[in-house]
Every structure is written in structure tokens, then in C-alpha cells.
Amino acid sequence: MAVEAANQPKIRWGELEDDAEDLDFLLPPKQVIGPDRNGLKKIVEYKFNEEGNKVKITTTTRICKLANARLSKGAVERRSWPKFGDAVHEDVGARLTMVSTEEIILERPRAPGSKQDEGKSGGDSLNQIAKAGAVLMVCRTCGKKGDHWTSKCPFKDLAQPSETFVDRPPSRGEAPAAGAGSQKSAYVPPSMRGGAAERGSGGGTEMRRRNEENSVRVTNLSEDTREADLLELFRPFGHVSRVYVAIDQKTGMSRGFGFVNFVNREDAERAINKLNGYGYDNLILRVEWAAPRAT
Amino acid sequence: MRPILMKGHERPLTFLKYNRDGDLLFSCAKDHTPTVWFADNGERLGTYRGHNGAVWCCDVSRDSSRLITGSADQTAMLWDVQTGTQLHTFTFDSPARSVDFSVGDKLAVITTDPFMGLTSAIHVKRISKDPSEHVCLFCLCADILVVEIVPEISESVLVLKGPQGRINRAVWGPLNKTIISAGEDAVIRIWDAETGKILKESDKEIGHKKGITSLQKSVDGSHFITGSLDKSAKLWDIRTLTLIKNYTTERPVNAVTMSPLLNHVVLGGGQDASAVTTTDHRAGKFEAKFYDKILTEEIGGVKGHFGPINALAFNPDGKSFASGGEDGYVRLHHFDQDYFNIKI
Numbered sequence: 001m002a003v004e005a006a007n008q009p010k011i012r013w014g015e016l017e018d019d020a021e022d023l024d025f026l027l028p029p030k031q032v033i034g035p036d037r038n039g040l041k042k043i044v045e046y047k048f049n050e051e052g053n054k055v056k057i058t059t060t061t062r063i064c065k066l067a068n069a070r071l072s073k074g075a076v077e078r079r080s081w082p083k084f085g086d087a088v089h090e091d092v093g094a095r096l097t098m099v100s101t102e103e104i105i106l107e108r109p110r111a112p113g114s115k116q117d118e119g120k121s122g123g124d125s126l127n128q129i130a131k132a133g134a135v136l137m138v139c140r141t142c143g144k145k146g147d148h149w150t151s152k153c154p155f156k157d158l159a160q161p162s163e164t165f166v167d168r169p170p171s172r173g174e175a176p177a178a179g180a181g182s183q184k185s186a187y188v189p190p191s192m193r194g195g196a197a198e199r200g201s202g203g204g205t206e207m208r209r210r211n212e213e214n215s216v217r218v219t220n221l222s223e224d225t226r227e228a229d230l231l232e233l234f235r236p237f238g239h240v241s242r243v244y245v246a247i248d249q250k251t252g253m254s255r256g257f258g259f260v261n262f263v264n265r266e267d268a269e270r271a272i273n274k275l276n277g278y279g280y281d282n283l284i285l286r287v288e289w290a291a292p293r294a295t
Numbered sequence: 296m297r298p299i300l301m302k303g304h305e306r307p308l309t310f311l312k313y314n315r316d317g318d319l320l321f322s323c324a325k326d327h328t329p330t331v332w333f334a335d336n337g338e339r340l341g342t343y344r345g346h347n348g349a350v351w352c353c354d355v356s357r358d359s360s361r362l363i364t365g366s367a368d369q370t371a372m373l374w375d376v377q378t379g380t381q382l383h384t385f386t387f388d389s390p391a392r393s394v395d396f397s398v399g400d401k402l403a404v405i406t407t408d409p410f411m412g413l414t415s416a417i418h419v420k421r422i423s424k425d426p427s428e429h430v431c432l433f434c435l436c437a438d439i440l441v442v443e444i445v446p447e448i449s450e451s452v453l454v455l456k457g458p459q460g461r462i463n464r465a466v467w468g469p470l471n472k473t474i475i476s477a478g479e480d481a482v483i484r485i486w487d488a489e490t491g492k493i494l495k496e497s498d499k500e501i502g503h504k505k506g507i508t509s510l511q512k513s514v515d516g517s518h519f520i521t522g523s524l525d526k527s528a529k530l531w532d533i534r535t536l537t538l539i540k541n542y543t544t545e546r547p548v549n550a551v552t553m554s555p556l557l558n559h560v561v562l563g564g565g566q567d568a569s570a571v572t573t574t575d576h577r578a579g580k581f582e583a584k585f586y587d588k589i590l591t592e593e594i595g596g597v598k599g600h601f602g603p604i605n606a607l608a609f610n611p612d613g614k615s616f617a618s619g620g621e622d623g624y625v626r627l628h629h630f631d632q633d634y635f636n637i638k639i
Binding site for chain 1: 296328332338359379626
């Protein structure tokens with residue numbers, strides 16, 4: 001600094017000691033270099049620090065265009081149009097426009113690449129037809145004959161209720177035969193009913209079970225984990241059909257656990273194997289099947 | 296994706312339309328005020344007050360300066376998009392059901408419902424050239440306008456009659472040479488826009504079995520898609536009226552649209568509004584179903600509405616779409632990156 005000051009002949013030492021802040025005029029002007037081809041912009045500034053020493057500050061920033069906004073001139077102009085009609089008197093609290101609190105995903109009817117299974121079951125049914133030599137196309141969901149296959153059932157989303165209504169009458173008869181219940185009127189849980197195991201392998205039960213079984217519970221999540229984060233974390237393992245993070249209604253904070261549903265069980269299993277004990281946001285994740293599995 | 300919910304209408308939505316740049320979204324509902332929203336953040340820009348009945352349909356000019364709306368109050372109105380002022384009112388003897396600007400925005404086709412003994416009709420109206428002239432005339436000297444403009448603008452260039460039942464949609468064909476109409480009689484007709492003769496009619500065998508609820512042209516105008524209450528949507532060639540594809544779904548289709556970007560078709564629908572309260576919500580199928588346009592296979596569904604979807608529109612950039620439901624909500628969906636990588 002002393003050297004610098006000496007270069008300025010008209011400044012006396014006494015003044016320098018008094019107020020160092022006013023010395024800005026001594027400094028070389030601010031220089032801005034760039035931005036160059038790579039978007040690098042350099043700003044060179046000089047200033048005095050607290051001790052009165054001259055410091056050269058070089059700030060290098062990279063400027064990059066994030067999105068090539070393809071807005072037309074008209075659209076830009078329209079953006080600044082004044083409100084009209086009822087929108088003029090819009091209160092701030094009117095909240096006509098809200099962002100959904102729910103994460104909506106494009107729900108795939110089946111996982112990509114699961115065509116093979118479908119083909120297989122289709123083949124089986126075809127064999128059945130060949131054996132019987134008649135129309136044996138029975139929908140396991142709605143019970144309609146000869147109209148469509150179970151997978152094409154228009155009521156497939158109703159699988160759960162229709163199961164309880166449609167399947168109960170036969171199972172009531174079957175249960176005593178299977179020896180599970182001694183009395184006809186005794187309640188038999190669905191899992192103990194005759195034919196449950198057999199039915200479990202197909203039809204509406206499978207559809208419902210699939211949703212439950214492929215559900216993975218994730219606990220010990222940090223508070224700021226959102227559904228999108230979970231989706232990002234679990235997506236590499238396979239197609240995810242649902243992500244849910246429990247939110248405390250009162251505080252609006254995450255409750256530290258969530259659920260992820262996979263379309264394929266194998267994917268869910270891989271995710272559990274890989275992510276259980278995985279460090280995420282300084283916490284050790286615990287990943288397990290959502291419902292304690294009976295078998 | 297987290298959709299943006301827009302609750303500007305008190306009653307069920309009937310129609311949605313993006314302008315050509317895709318920055319504005321126009322919504323019509325059974326309440327009397329069509330509304331315009333910014334399509335990026337869902338902010339309400341303004342409303343068009345003046346109709347006295349349900350608004351069934353709207354169309355916006357290519358330069359986004361003018362809006363035409365068709366309403367059950369037996370009028371179609373021409374609006375200044377920016378200020379919401381009425382430029383002109385076309386009066387009919389029955390409710391106006393559908394409106395569509397021609398290429399060049401000089402003509403508009405308006406359909407009217409069968410009403411009080413009148414049969415349904417398709418009207419072609421001439422729209423005055425200069426929108427600024429309209430505004431000026433209306434603001435300063437309304438009386439003169441009536442004298443000057445009415446003979447030019449209000450007479451129908453052409454009135455087509457013939458189809459039985461309501462005509463739900465009529466749009467212009469390529470180069471404004473034809474008009475394509477579809478309605479309750481499940482027949483698609485191609486009319487000559489100059490002579491008013493029927494050029495082609497869809498075959499009863501391959502065509503829809505029940506009333507057609509919606510019709511949408513592709514971006515290039517080479518083909519169009521129709522949705523019907525027979526639970527299917529069909530893709531047609533606009534010139535030859537040959538059936539190209541058929542998409543079957545599980546519920547009546549109320550709205551159809553096509554992605555301008557990908558080979559996707561979106562169908563919206565659900566059961567009748569009157570049956571909503573009596574059925575399980577899962578049975579309602581109030582989702583926008585995505586189909587592959589070529590393979591006609593279902594890609595997926597976007598849920599959210601609490602009632603049938605009545606209107607669907609794709610942003611011209613193909614990166615977002617809006618759906619309007621019987622529940623009075625417009626849901627604006629901006630796609631996640633995943634959507635663009637979907638493989639069947």
C-alpha cells in the first residue's frame with residue numbers, strides 16, 4: 001500500500017491514515033473480461049480490506065443458457081398484459097391456481113417387458129380352449145364367460161370389491177370341506193378359505209396382492225426427502241408404480257418414512273437388497289417389505 | 296409431475312384450447328364466463344363476460360388476437376383476447392355448439408343444436424379482416440357499426456343442414472375446402488365448404504356406433520381423431536375419410552387429443568356424470584388415458600379428476616397438456632422427463 005500511495009504524488013500520508021475508505025479512487029477501475037466462447041466471465045476488482053491492504057479480487061463466473069427459451073415475441077408481450085374481467089379484482093388469497101400436493105405419475109397398465117408372462121398365460125388358456133373345444137374364456141374378475149380375458153376385463157380396477165362379493169359364496173361351501181372351520185357359520189378368514197392358495201395364483205387376488213407385495217417401506221428418511229427424491233432413488237431398480245412419503249398433517253414435515261411400489265417383485269427385492277442400510281442424506285436407510293409377508 | 300389445479304369455473308368444463316404459441320390456455324365451462332390462463336404457471340389472465348348460458352366451445356385466431364365462443368344462449372361471440380371486450384355477437388335461433396376458425400381466420404364455422412323444432416345446422420360466417428377496426432368501431436360509434444358491419448359479418452355465407460341430432464363438432468378441412476362434422480348420429484361427414492354438398496360420409500360398419508363427442512385435427516391437419524360414447528376413439532384420414540386406427544377403452548370417451556410431439560393419443564372420459572355418485576371411484580375411470588398412436592396400445596393413465604374428463608388439450612410444444620373435468624377443475628400437467636423416454 002505504501003508503494004501504491006507513493007505512486008500518487010498528491011496524497012499526503014496524514015490523509016491516508018485518517019480515512020482509508022475514501023481511497024477507492026486510488027484503485028484501478030473494475031475490469032470485466034468476457035464472457036468468452038465457453039461462457040466464462042472474469043471480473044477483476046480491487047479494494048482495501050480491513051487492514052488497509054489493497055486486494056485484487058478476481059471473480060470468474062460461467063454463464064450458461066439453461067433453456068433455449070423458444071418464446072415468440074407475441075408470447076413475451078402477452079406475458080405483460082394487464083389482467084381483465086374478473087381477474088382484475090382477484091384477491092391474493094383467492095387461490096384459484098394451486099399446485100397439486102399429490103405427485104401424479106403416468107400409471108403404466110403393465111411393466112415394460114412383462115409381455116412374456118402375458119403371452120404365457122395366454123398360451124395356457126389357448127390350450128384350455130383346445131382341450132375343451134368350446135369357449136372357455138372366463139373372466140376371473142367379473143365372472144363373465146366368453147367375452148374377454150381377465151387381463152382385458154373392463155372391471156379390473158374393481159377387482160377387490162368384486163372378489164369379496166363374487167368369491168364369497170363358493171368359498172363358504174368350500175371352507176368346511178377343507179377342514180378349516182368346524183361350523184358352517186363360523187367366520188373363516190379369506191386366507192384360510194378353501195381354494196385360497198389356488199386362487200392366490202391368479203385372478204383378482206393376484207392383482208390386489210401384487211400391489212401389496214411389491215410395496216417397499218422405507219424408513220429413517222431425512223425430513224426433507226420428498227417423493228421425487230425417493231422416486232429418483234428407486235427408479236434405477238425398475239418401474240415404480242407409486243411413491244409415497246408420509247407427511248405430518250400438522251407440521252407439514254416428513255414423518256421420516258415412505259412407501260415405494262414396484263411393478264415387478266424382483267425389482268423390489270433388488271432395491272431392498274441394495275438400499276437397506278444405504279446412507280442417504282446422512283441417515284442410514286432401512287428398506288423392507290411393507291407388509292410382513294405371511295409366507 | 297405435480298399438476299397445476301385451476302379452479303376458475305363454478306361448473307363443469309366443456310372445452311379447452313391453447314393458442315398457437317402455447318402460452319395461453321382458454322377454458323370454457325357451463326358457467327357463463329370463458330377464461331384465459333397463462334399456460335406455464337396457471338395464472339388467470341382474464342375472463343370474457345357477456346354470455347348468458349353455458350359456453351360450449353371456443354377457438355382462438357392464429358395471431359392470438361381474437362377469440363370466438365359458442366354458447367347455449369344462442370349466440371357466438373367474437374372477443375378481443377387482450378382486453379376481453381366483445382367485438383361482435385352472432386345470433387342464432389338455437390344454441391351454438393361448436394366454433395372453429397378457418398385457416399386465415401377469415402371464416403368461422405359454427406354449429407347449432409336442434410332446438411324448438413329447428414334442425415341442427417352448420418353455419419359458415421365471415422369474420423371481418425382487421426381486428427383493430429372492430430375494436431375502434433365498437434368503442435367509439437356503436438351505432439354506425441351495426442349499420443356497417445352487420446351486412447358484411449352477420450349473414451351466414453353458408454348454412455348446411457341435414458344430419459340428424461346434435462352436431463357436436465365441425466372443423467375446417469385442408470385449405471378450407473371442406474368442413475368435417477361429427478355428432479350424435481355417429482356419422483362423420485365431409486362437406487364441400489363452397490357448395491355445401493356432402494362429399495363423404497363415414498361407413499356405418501367401420502364407423503362409430505354411438506354419438507361422437509369430440510373431434511380433433513392433427514397438427515399438420517392430415518388426419519383427425521374422433522372420440523365416441525361407444526367407448527372408442529378412431530383415427531381418420533382427413534381427405535379420404537379412411538379409418539386408420541381404432542383405440543378401444545373401457546368408458547365412454549368425452550374428449551380426445553393428440554400429442555404434437557410424440558405418437559401419443561390421449562382419451563378422456565368416464566361414465567355419465569349422473570352415475571358418478573352411485574359407483575366406486577375406481578370404476579369411474581376419470582383418467583386421461585395415453586395410447587400409442589400407431590400400436591394403439593395403452594401407455595398409461597393420468598388420474599386426478601373427481602368426475603369425467605370433458606375436455607383435453609395438448610400444448611402445441613407437446614410438453615404439457617391440460618384436462619378439464621366435470622368437477623370444475625382444469626388440471627395442467629407439465630410432463631416429467633420420464634414421459635419423453637417411455638418405451639412400450
